[in-house]
Structures are given as structure tokens and as C-alpha cells.
Amino acid sequence: MEDFQYREGELYCEDVPVSRIIKEYGTPCYIYSHASLLRQYRAYDSAFSGIPHIIAFAMKANSNLAILRLMAKEGSGVDIVSGGELFRALRAGVPPQKIVFAGVGKNPDEIRDALKTDILMFNVESSAELQAINDVAASMGVRARVALRINPDIDPKTHPYISTGLKKSKFGIAADRALEEFKLATSLKHIEVVGVHKHIGSQLTEVTPFVEALKKILGLVQQVKAHGTDIRYINIGGGLGITYSDEKPPKPQDLAAAIAPLVQHLNCTLIMEPGRNIVGNAGSLITRILYTKQGEAKRFVIVDAAMNDLIRPSLYGAYHEIRPVQQRFVQAATHMVDVVGPVCESGDFLAKDRTLPEVPPGEFLAVMSAGAYGFVMSSNYNSRPRSPEVLVRGGEAHLIRARETYEDLVKGEAIPAFLN
Numbered sequence: 001m002e003d004f005q006y007r008e009g010e011l012y013c014e015d016v017p018v019s020r021i022i023k024e025y026g027t028p029c030y031i032y033s034h035a036s037l038l039r040q041y042r043a044y045d046s047a048f049s050g051i052p053h054i055i056a057f058a059m060k061a062n063s064n065l066a067i068l069r070l071m072a073k074e075g076s077g078v079d080i081v082s083g084g085e086l087f088r089a090l091r092a093g094v095p096p097q098k099i100v101f102a103g104v105g106k107n108p109d110e111i112r113d114a115l116k117t118d119i120l121m122f123n124v125e126s127s128a129e130l131q132a133i134n135d136v137a138a139s140m141g142v143r144a145r146v147a148l149r150i151n152p153d154i155d156p157k158t159h160p161y162i163s164t165g166l167k168k169s170k171f172g173i174a175a176d177r178a179l180e181e182f183k184l185a186t187s188l189k190h191i192e193v194v195g196v197h198k199h200i201g202s203q204l205t206e207v208t209p210f211v212e213a214l215k216k217i218l219g220l221v222q223q224v225k226a227h228g229t230d231i232r233y234i235n236i237g238g239g240l241g242i243t244y245s246d247e248k249p250p251k252p253q254d255l256a257a258a259i260a261p262l263v264q265h266l267n268c269t270l271i272m273e274p275g276r277n278i279v280g281n282a283g284s285l286i287t288r289i290l291y292t293k294q295g296e297a298k299r300f301v302i303v304d305a306a307m308n309d310l311i312r313p314s315l316y317g318a319y320h321e322i323r324p325v326q327q328r329f330v331q332a333a334t335h336m337v338d339v340v341g342p343v344c345e346s347g348d349f350l351a352k353d354r355t356l357p358e359v360p361p362g363e364f365l366a367v368m369s370a371g372a373y374g375f376v377m378s379s380n381y382n383s384r385p386r387s388p389e390v391l392v393r394g395g396e397a398h399l400i401r402a403r404e405t406y407e408d409l410v411k412g413e414a415i416p417a418f419l420n
């Protein structure tokens with residue numbers, strides 16, 4: 001959030017007043033800071049500079065082409081979870097040899113496209129998927145590089161919806177079945193086993209679960225190597241948290257300091273898949289106050305952004321700091337309010353029971369730390385066009401996605417002739 005600061009009485013993103021951006025592009029509007037994105041990416045990259053590594057930015061956190069291009073220019077690869085993400089990554093110029101493909105439900109078309117572009121590897125989540133990749137690779141006469149995604153059964157101590165490494169989770173291969181799966185994988189003619197992968201969850205605020213999970217994985221790597229399979233890549237996944245309110249997550253260098261001693265001697269390339277940590281605090285969502293309303297039991301601030309624009313509060317009960325765009329309101333009298341959008345759902349809120357200074361209708365609020373899992377999770381629910389995205393670099397503001405139009409809303413829809 002360092003690049004969103006008050007200056008001369010109003011909120012700036014880098015050297016651009018937020019008010020200037022919304023005058024041009026309207027609200028709701030996503031704004032990202034170029035400096036923040038670079039700083040976070042470089043923090044990760046330099047933290048691991050002592051070990052051969054590939055940063056595969058988890059693009060599901062933010063997949064705008066401009067952001068992907070920026071990452072690619074810095075040397076980043078990407079972690080993709082769909083054919084659509086592969087398409088975006090290639091369109092943005094991400095080199096295929098830095099693309100890894102995760103997800104429990106890759107379909108044959110997606111597997112074929114990924115093999116055709118010769119991505120670095122698939123992170124395989126089940127024996128059925130291993131078989132499917134082998135079949136597609138066989139039909140193409142190629143060998144698919146894979147890492148097996150192991151579920152280490154470690155509690156990441158985060159929200160259940162973003163925990164992925166527990167026994168009850170749909171992700172990965174159970175640690176105690178892993179050796180068997182490795183044997184199966186090495187027996188398949190069109191599969192080349194090159195690595196192991198784990199990703200235990202998101203918004204982790206401690207290093208310990210990373211270390212515990214990695215230790216479990218490394219034990220397995222030894223066993224697999226003993227069976228004659230060369231493991232060249234160790235993928236530690238993403239998940240490093242950010243500060244939304246008062247969390248104090250470890251920094252990339254803390255993570256590196258804890259992890260490097262465990263892997264340094266292994267002669268492997270480390271892959272990591274940070275998403276939220278790189279883009280989360282680099283973005284905010286600007287919204288206009290439409291009305292305030294004193295209900296029977298509650299006071300509401302009704303704004304023009306809604307759950308379709310930013311679903312994290314509704315979906316996970318997530319906290320996002322909310323600030324007035326004009327600094328003079330920071331000192332205003334406060335009230336306990338719900339900040340809600342226009343969508344016809346009681347679950348449509350950006351903040352609940354939040355103490356906020358009184359800001360009048362017509363003024364603007366900034367919903368902070370919205371750069372990750374913000375725009376990408378937005379929808380057209382209630383036939384609301386999706387927000388524009390703006391990338392600020394120094395004193396320049398660049399539109400990187402235009403606001404959708406009403407025509408965009410009906411694109412691809414058709415009325416069959418029998419209804420004429």
C-alpha cells in the first residue's frame with residue numbers, strides 16, 4: 001500500500017491523484033501501482049537469488065495482459081490453471097519454458113494446447129490425470145514433463161476456502177500414496193517425471209507451515225531419487241500472505257532464509273508460485289458513495305462497487321481497509337457502518353460493522369489491497385459491466401482494460417428463430 005498515500009489533501013497512486021483517474025475513467029475503477037508490482041516481484045526474486053529458481057507468478061491472482069507483460073519483462077514465468085490462462089500468458093509474451101500448469105481438472109484440450117506450446121511442466125494432481133496426460137502425449141508423439149503435486153497434510157492456518165494442503169482437500173496426491181504414484185508415473189512411456197510440487201494454501205502469515213510442508217516433500221524426494229528418478233525441480237507453491245489490516249506476514253526474504261538451507265545442497269531448481277504477495281497490495285478499487293441510509297438497526301453506506309466487482313468480503317468474509325479519497329474526511333466523526341453495493345443480495349457488502357469516518361454521498365472511497373483476486377473474480381451479476389483497470393507508472397495513468405459496455409454484456413447471446 002506504500003504507493004497509495006495522501007499528498008496535498010488527497011489520495012495519490014504514485015504521482016497521480018486518484019481523483020484525476022476517476023474523473024477520466026469513472027467508478028468503480030481498479031488502480032494498480034507499477035512501482036509496487038516491481039518492488040514485490042524483485043523482493044521475491046532477490047530473496048532467492050542464491051538458489052537457481054523460477055518465479056512462476058500465479059496469474060489467477062491477476063491476469064491482465066499488461067501485468068503479465070510487466071512480469072514477463074522482469075523475467076517471471078507463470079503458474080496457469082486453465083487453457084484460458086495459457087492463452088493469456090502466451091498473448092502477453094510469457095516464455096513457454098517458464099509456464100507450469102496446475103489444477104485438479106485439466107481437460108484433454110487444455111493438455112494438448114499446453115503440450116503443443118511445450119510448457120515447462122504439468123503439476124499433476126491424481127493418477128487419473130497422469131494417465132490422461134500420458135494418453136494425449138502419446139497421441140501427439142511427445143513426452144510430457146510433470147511434477148507430482150503432493151498434499152503434505154499440513155494446516156496452513158488460514159481461511160478454510162483457501163487451505164489446499166489438508167487431507168480433506170481436493171488438491172494433490174496424498175503424501176502416503178506419493179511413492180506409488182511416482183512409480184506409476186515413471187512407468188508411463190509418454191511421461192517424464194522432473195519434479196515435485198506442493199501448495200498448501202493462501203494468505204499464510206507464518207513461515208512454519210511452509211517449512212513443515214517442504215520437509216515432508218523433501219523426505220519423499222529422497223525416496224524417489226533412491227528409486228532412480230531424477231528430481232530436478234522442487235516447486236514450493238505460493239501462498240505468502242499480505243497485510244490487509246494488521247497481519248504481519250513474513251517477507252520473501254524470511255521465507256527464503258527458512259527454505260534455502262533445506263534445498264541448497266540438492267542441485268535442484270526451485271520453483272515458486274507467488275500470486276497475492278506480488279499483486280495484492282499493488283491495487284485498490286475506487287468507488288463512489290451513492291447514498292447513506294440509517295436502517296432500523298444499522299447504518300449503511302451504499303456505494304457503486306458491489307460483490308460482482310470485489311467478491312472477497314462476501315465469499316471469505318475478507319477484510320479490506322477502506323479510506324476516503326479526500327483526506328479531509330479522515331478526521332470526520334465516525335460511525336459503525338456496513339459498506340454495501342447495489343446488487344440485490346444481502347451478501348453484497350464490502351465491509352461489515354466497520355467504524356468509518358462520515359463521508360458524504362458523491363465522494364469517493366478507496367478499497368485497499370484489492371490487486372489480487374479482485375478484478376479476476378469479478379462478474380456481470382445483475383448485468384453490471386465490469387470495471388476498468390488502470391496502471392499507474394510515476395506520473396502516468398494507463399488504461400489497461402476499458403470499462404465494459406452494455407453491448408459487451410450481451411455479446412455471444414442469441415435469440416433462436418422460433419422466438420421471432
Ligand SMILES: *Cc1c(COP(=O)(O)O)cnc(C)c1O
Pocket residue numbers: 058060061079102103199201202203237238239240273274275276277372
Ligand atoms: C492459487 C495458487 C497459487 C497462488 O497463491 P497465492 O496465495 O496467491 O500466492 C500458487 N499455486 C497454486 C497451485 C495455486 O492454486
